[in-house]
Amino acid sequence: MSEKSVHYTNKVTSYVRSKEAKKFVAEELHYHLEQETKGLKDAGLSEQDAEEKAIQQMGSAERLGQDMNKLHRPRVDWVMIGMIMFISLMGILPTLNVSNELYNNADYFTRKIIYLILGATITIAFMFFDYRRLRSLRWVIFAFTTFILLALTLFPNTILNGAAYFRVAGLTVDSTTAVTAFVLCLVIFLGDANAKFWRILPVFAITLYALMIIPDITAVFVYTVTVTVLLWFRFKRKRKYILWGYLGAALFMGLMVTNAQPYQLERIYAFVNPEKYSDTSGYTYLRNEELLEQGGWFGENGGTESIMAPHTDFAFTTITYNYGWVAGGLLIIIGLFIMVRMIRKIKTIKDPFGQVIIIGGVTLFSTQFLYNIGMMTGLLPITGMFLPFISYGLNPTLQTSIMMGLFLSVYRRKDFVASREIGGWNKI
Incomplete structure (x- = not known):
C-alpha cells in the first residue's frame, strides 16, 4: 500500500470514533482500494495512475469518513436490555415468598440480589467483549469443557437426587454448567467456515454421553435440542442424516420405554391422567393446577399455601399464585418477545459466526423457557427444568448472563464484518 493510499485511509478513519470500527473501516477501505487498483491496472493504466484514479x-475523505462513522459504529440493543432488566427484576418475586421456616432462614432474597448484580456485570462485560x-x-474453552466433563463423570464428590455434582471452594459444577460449556464449545467449532459435519458428531456424542452418565435427563434434553438446531442450520446438506439419526434415537427410546420399571411408567401415566394417581405421582400436577387457579388475575393476597421449590423449578407458579395471571402472563409475553427479537436479529447479522452464536443462544433459552412454562401449565411432564431469568441459582444466572451478553456483543458489532468475509457457509 503506497504512501498516498495510507494517507487517504488515515484521513478517512480520523472521522471514525469507535476504535473497533476504525480498524474495520481501514481494512475494508484497503481491500476496496486494492481491488479497484488491480482492475484499473488490468484495464491498461500504470500502477501509480490506477491508484490515483481509485x-x-x-x-472525498472527509465525506466518506463521516459516512463511515454513521454506518459503522457500535450498536446497543436498548430494547433487549430493557426486557432483560425487567424480567430479571421479576425473578426477585419468588424469593419474597420462600418460607424461612421451611428453608432454614437461607435468605434467598439477599442472594438473589447478589446474583442479579453478578449477572448484570457478566452481561455487560460480554457485550463489550469482542465475540470474535x-x-x-x-482451546482454552475446550480445555475448560474437558475439565467439567471429567469432574462430573469421574470425580463427582456430591450426589443429589441421583445427579452428580462437583463442588470445590464453595463453587458447584453441575449439569447446567456442563450444558453451558458444551454448547459454547460447539458453537465456536461450528462457527468455523471449515467445520466438518463428521468431525462435530463425535464431540457431540462424547459430551452427550457425559450428561447421560451424570445422569440428568433434563440437561440431556436441552443439550440435544440445542445442538440439533445448530446442526440443522449449520449443515443444510446433511439434514437427511440428522433426521435418520433422530429416527433411530426415537426407536431406541421406544424400546427403552417397553423395558421401563413400573415406577417409571407410573410417572408417564400420571402426566396423562393425574387424577388416577392423585396420591402418588399425579399429586404434583393436581396441586400445581390448583395453585394456578387460586392465583386468579391479581394473586392470592396474603396467600399461605406452601409451594414445592417455590424459587427454582416452580418459580412461575409462585409468581402466578401470589401476584396473579397478570404478572404470570406478563412474564410469558416478555420471554416470548426476547425469543422473537433474537430470532429476527439473526437476519441482520452478516457474520456466520455471529449467527451461530445467536442461534445457539436463542435455542438454549427458548427450550428452557418454553418447557418450564409448559410443565407449569400442565402441557409437558414435570422435570427439573429451571426458568431463565427467574429461577434462583448461580449456575442458571451464569448461563443466562453469558448467553444474553454474547447476543448483545454480536449485535453491537453487526456492522463490523467485511463483505469479503461473508458467505463462508455457502460452500457447505
Missing part, C-alpha cells in the same frame, strides 16, 4: 473514485476473540480462545 482514490478519486472513492470520493472466542475463536482464539477455543
Whole structure:
C-alpha cells in the first residue's frame, strides 16, 4: 500500500470514533482500494495512475469518513436490555415468598440480589467483549469443557437426587454448567467456515454421553435440542442424516420405554391422567393446577399455601399464585418477545459466526423457557427444568448472563464484518 493510499485511509478513519470500527473501516477501505487498483491496472493504466484514479473514485475523505462513522459504529440493543432488566427484576418475586421456616432462614432474597448484580456485570462485560476473540480462545474453552466433563463423570464428590455434582471452594459444577460449556464449545467449532459435519458428531456424542452418565435427563434434553438446531442450520446438506439419526434415537427410546420399571411408567401415566394417581405421582400436577387457579388475575393476597421449590423449578407458579395471571402472563409475553427479537436479529447479522452464536443462544433459552412454562401449565411432564431469568441459582444466572451478553456483543458489532468475509457457509 503506497504512501498516498495510507494517507487517504488515515484521513478517512480520523472521522471514525469507535476504535473497533476504525480498524474495520481501514481494512475494508484497503481491500476496496486494492481491488479497484488491480482492475484499473488490468484495464491498461500504470500502477501509480490506477491508484490515483481509485482514490478519486472513492470520493472525498472527509465525506466518506463521516459516512463511515454513521454506518459503522457500535450498536446497543436498548430494547433487549430493557426486557432483560425487567424480567430479571421479576425473578426477585419468588424469593419474597420462600418460607424461612421451611428453608432454614437461607435468605434467598439477599442472594438473589447478589446474583442479579453478578449477572448484570457478566452481561455487560460480554457485550463489550469482542465475540470474535472466542475463536482464539477455543482451546482454552475446550480445555475448560474437558475439565467439567471429567469432574462430573469421574470425580463427582456430591450426589443429589441421583445427579452428580462437583463442588470445590464453595463453587458447584453441575449439569447446567456442563450444558453451558458444551454448547459454547460447539458453537465456536461450528462457527468455523471449515467445520466438518463428521468431525462435530463425535464431540457431540462424547459430551452427550457425559450428561447421560451424570445422569440428568433434563440437561440431556436441552443439550440435544440445542445442538440439533445448530446442526440443522449449520449443515443444510446433511439434514437427511440428522433426521435418520433422530429416527433411530426415537426407536431406541421406544424400546427403552417397553423395558421401563413400573415406577417409571407410573410417572408417564400420571402426566396423562393425574387424577388416577392423585396420591402418588399425579399429586404434583393436581396441586400445581390448583395453585394456578387460586392465583386468579391479581394473586392470592396474603396467600399461605406452601409451594414445592417455590424459587427454582416452580418459580412461575409462585409468581402466578401470589401476584396473579397478570404478572404470570406478563412474564410469558416478555420471554416470548426476547425469543422473537433474537430470532429476527439473526437476519441482520452478516457474520456466520455471529449467527451461530445467536442461534445457539436463542435455542438454549427458548427450550428452557418454553418447557418450564409448559410443565407449569400442565402441557409437558414435570422435570427439573429451571426458568431463565427467574429461577434462583448461580449456575442458571451464569448461563443466562453469558448467553444474553454474547447476543448483545454480536449485535453491537453487526456492522463490523467485511463483505469479503461473508458467505463462508455457502460452500457447505
